[in-house]
Amino acid sequence: MQRVVIDPEVPADVASLFRKNGPLLYRFRTGRIPKPQDGARVPGALLGALGASSLLALGLTVVTGMPMRFLAPLICLYIAILAIVYLVRKPSPADSVERVLYWHSMQWQGRYLILEDFDYSARSLLGRVQQAIDFILRSRINTLGMLDSVRNSVMLPAEEWEIARLLTKLSALRARHGNLARGGRTPEVAAAMAPLERALAASEAAVVARVEALERYARHVADAERALVSQNQIDALRAHLPEYEQLVAETGAARFFAPEIGHLSEDADLLRRALRDSVLSAHEAFRYLDG
Known part of the structure; x- marks a missing residue:
């Protein structure tokens, strides 16, 4: 069975990770994104940011008199941006193999080839x-x-x-x-x-x-x-x-x-x-x- 082929410029530890997880790399190609912390709750920093955005929206509603329904799309966009930033952040040692692999697969995109290529x-x-x-x-x-x-x-x-x-x-x-x-x-x-x-x-x-x-x-x-x-x-x-x-x-x-x-x-x-x-x-x- 053929292994994942990797550009020699990719660091050896990352290359080894890619070779061991060809099927996961394929799933990432098809749109799968790993759950944060193996399905754990969203970290405190992200929750804090969401809370701050909610308070900001409430303050703007009080000060400007603007209905909440006009601010809701902006809040949703802000939340989505925060979530994406979290998902693609550099992994920590506590992260799952899947999250670490996903981050490296984004970083080294185009520098590895899987069987489906x-x-x-x-x-x-x-x-x-x-x-x-x-x-x-x-x-x-x-x-x-x-x-x-x-x-x-x-x-x-x-x-x-x-x-x-x-x-x-x-x-x-x-x-x-x-x-x-x-x-x-x-x-x-x-x-x-x-x-x-x-x-x-x-x-x-x-x-x-x-x-x-x-x-x-x-x-x-x-x-x-x-x-x-x-x-x-x-x-x-x-x-x-x-x-x-x-x-x-x-x-x-x-x-x-x-x-x-x-x-x-x-x-x-x-x-x-x-x-x-x-x-x-x-x-x-x-x-x-x-x-």
Whole structure:
């Protein structure tokens, strides 16, 4: 399942909050506003402001003789403004997760993308992007620093954001294009839309190429991972090699098994070269991805 995609400029704690609450972000998009303090009563400051406005209205009625019915709309407007200000105020530590999330979602609007921003085709591509990135960042050769782990941690999230941003644009344009074409097209309209359809197809192909570049990088990382695991296993076997050599020597079986045991060192050397080549290939793929 795809996660929320976030602009790398968004602070890490806010980004983590967004990723954990994708469904809530969608509900905010559809107009839901969280209740103050999880449904608690309106805070004293707001009640005080409402009381002050009521006293002010009463005073104006007495001084000016203006009927209350003329002041009522102004009071309602003032109350509504106060309520909106309260709802969008900066959250305090005592606020609910929902209110904190709502405030951040307003503050960082346009800097995060949820699943509903993508059409079916775009979601599939986004899933491939996130799968490749997750594998690279969690790989052992990355955590061991055999890749450029620092650049990976910066560049790969930026690439995820850029691809996701392009996919949302593609999704929106495809939806609009489909709506325009609904209900049939005359030859004239079809001719006018043909260049736009080619532009959409070319743009999608360019995004797919970026996705495939990420996947190639992930495959090279996977090759290096397998070589590393195999090398570690062979090295563990070599550590016990003297015990095997002693055993075959004592049993008089050296003439039968010495050549086979000797191949262990050759296998280890081959795996070391394979690991080195795999890491070099991953670095090459990274440079290609980096443009």
